[in-house]
Amino acid sequence: MKFKELGLDDRLLEGISAIGFEDATPVQEQAIPKIISGKDIIASAQTGTGKTAAFLLPVIHQILQADDDQSNIKALIIVPTRELAVQIDQQMEGLSYFTSVSSIAVYGGGDGQSFSREKSALSQGADVIIGTPGRLIAHLNLGYVQVSNLKCLVLDEADRMLDMGFHDDLMKIISYLPKQRQNLMFSATMPPKIRDLARKILQEPDEINIAISKPAERVAQAAFILYDNQKIPLAKYLLKAKKLQSVIIFCSTKNSAKQLSKELKKLEFSVEDIHSDLEQGEREQVLRDFKNKKLSILVATDILSRGIDVEDIELVVNYDVPNDGEDYIHRIGRTARAASKGVAFTFVNEKEQNKFYAIEKLLETPVPKGKLPASIGEGPEYKPRTGSRSNGRKKYNSRKKRK
DNA sequence: AAAAAAT
Numbered sequence: 001m002k003f004k005e006l007g008l009d010d011r012l013l014e015g016i017s018a019i020g021f022e023d024a025t026p027v028q029e030q031a032i033p034k035i036i037s038g039k040d041i042i043a044s045a046q047t048g049t050g051k052t053a054a055f056l057l058p059v060i061h062q063i064l065q066a067d068d069d070q071s072n073i074k075a076l077i078i079v080p081t082r083e084l085a086v087q088i089d090q091q092m093e094g095l096s097y098f099t100s101v102s103s104i105a106v107y108g109g110g111d112g113q114s115f116s117r118e119k120s121a122l123s124q125g126a127d128v129i130i131g132t133p134g135r136l137i138a139h140l141n142l143g144y145v146q147v148s149n150l151k152c153l154v155l156d157e158a159d160r161m162l163d164m165g166f167h168d169d170l171m172k173i174i175s176y177l178p179k180q181r182q183n184l185m186f187s188a189t190m191p192p193k194i195r196d197l198a199r200k201i202l203q204e205p206d207e208i209n210i211a212i213s214k215p216a217e218r219v220a221q222a223a224f225i226l227y228d229n230q231k232i233p234l235a236k237y238l239l240k241a242k243k244l245q246s247v248i249i250f251c252s253t254k255n256s257a258k259q260l261s262k263e264l265k266k267l268e269f270s271v272e273d274i275h276s277d278l279e280q281g282e283r284e285q286v287l288r289d290f291k292n293k294k295l296s297i298l299v300a301t302d303i304l305s306r307g308i309d310v311e312d313i314e315l316v317v318n319y320d321v322p323n324d325g326e327d328y329i330h331r332i333g334r335t336a337r338a339a340s341k342g343v344a345f346t347f348v349n350e351k352e353q354n355k356f357y358a359i360e361k362l363l364e365t366p367v368p369k370g371k372l373p374a375s376i377g378e379g380p381e382y383k384p385r386t387g388s389r390s391n392g393r394k395k396y397n398s399r400k401k402r403k
Numbered sequence: 404a405a406a407a408a409a410t
Contacts, residue, residue: 080407080408081407081408082407082408107408107409108408108409108410109408109409115409115410132407132408132409133408133409134408134409134410135408135409136409137409138409138410160407163406163407164406164407164408165407165408166407166408169408169409252404252405252406253404253405253406254405254406275406275407276406276407276408301405301406301407302405302406302407303406303407305406323404323405323406
């Protein structure tokens with residue numbers, strides 16, 4: 001379906017075609033008319049499905065239609081990470097370019113001036129605020145944010161926000177908002193705690209389900225079964241094998257990311273690590289350089305596994321097996337966007353075999369096992385425990401840990 | 404079990 005058929009404001013259509021969008025994605029096709037009709041929405045959709053535009057477009061559209069030129073907040077978008085706030089604000093800029101609708105991103109970690117900049121912008125008013133929970137609360141507590149005219153609340157990556165312990169923060173923010181408002185909730189997964197949150201916040205929502213997250217068929221996947229000390233040599237080997245312009249390597253800990261990036265720097269790769277130990281300014285610089293292809297290899301924690309969109313990634317390496325099958329799908333979904341095809345490698349050490357097997361079960365298909373190059377040596381056998389104990393996800397019957 | 408997020 002074309003965007004033109006969705007009944008959006010002409011000024012928005014101009015922005016859409018300036019960005020080069022033409023056809024709406026399935027989630028956009030379903031969500032946009034429903035949101036314009038004023039319904040609450042709960043949608044399961046992951047990054048790469050066009051989810052952001054699916055809520056930004058109708059939100060901007062409604063602001064344009066209301067034709068209320070008062071400068072107070074009309075929509076609030078809450079997201080889990082600072083990087084995501086920045087990215088959504090950038091997309092907002094593009095889509096709203098030919099309109100008078102304004103937006104501002106607010107998030108922590110700035111240089112001290114950023115708070116006062118945000119404060120004065122918020123005092124003057126903006127139509128749309130995009131922010132991380134802690135910083136939003138800080139601003140709301142100080143009382144200059146005019147939310148009395150707010151019409152719409154968006155929770156993006158809601159499951160991730162709950163995982164990060166933001167439940168109480170979300171409820172606190174919501175307590176500031178007018179009761180009469182539209183609510184849109186997006187979540188990659190729909191576990192019971194998300195349903196509970198939805199019951200608390202949404203009113204008779206329509207549900208949108210975008211088919212469960214199977215990795216794109218264009219992603220060629222392979223797993224290397226190896227010993228832990230073979231990970232660094234194999235990473236070096238794979239990166240040296242081919243000249244690649246855009247690679248993300250995911251690690252499960254900050255330390256593992258730092259260590260690997262240090263090793264790769266020794267070989268003069270164009271590489272940086274990104275995680276929460278970096279100052280916010282550094283984080284943004286690294287991500288910008290990577291998006292602009294000034295930097296070819298990014299070693300990242302799960303700070304980037306969800307939500308962040310970079311074009312033309314050729315290779316994703318799971319240097320560690322992600323803790324959650326959904327994270328695996330999110331991570332490898334970074335590659336093979338649009339017309340390009342991509343490759344995803346996963347390194348599986350002995351301790352990670354069961355976790356990886358659980359992911360294969362979630363994918364409902366085994367991932368082909370790559371042969372280690374001779375210079376790396378022999379790896380162990382792939383012998384995951386396939387019994388019910390190691391289904392890796394919820395362990396309802398495990399006894400409570402005693403401290 | 405680790406990551407992220409307000410100062």
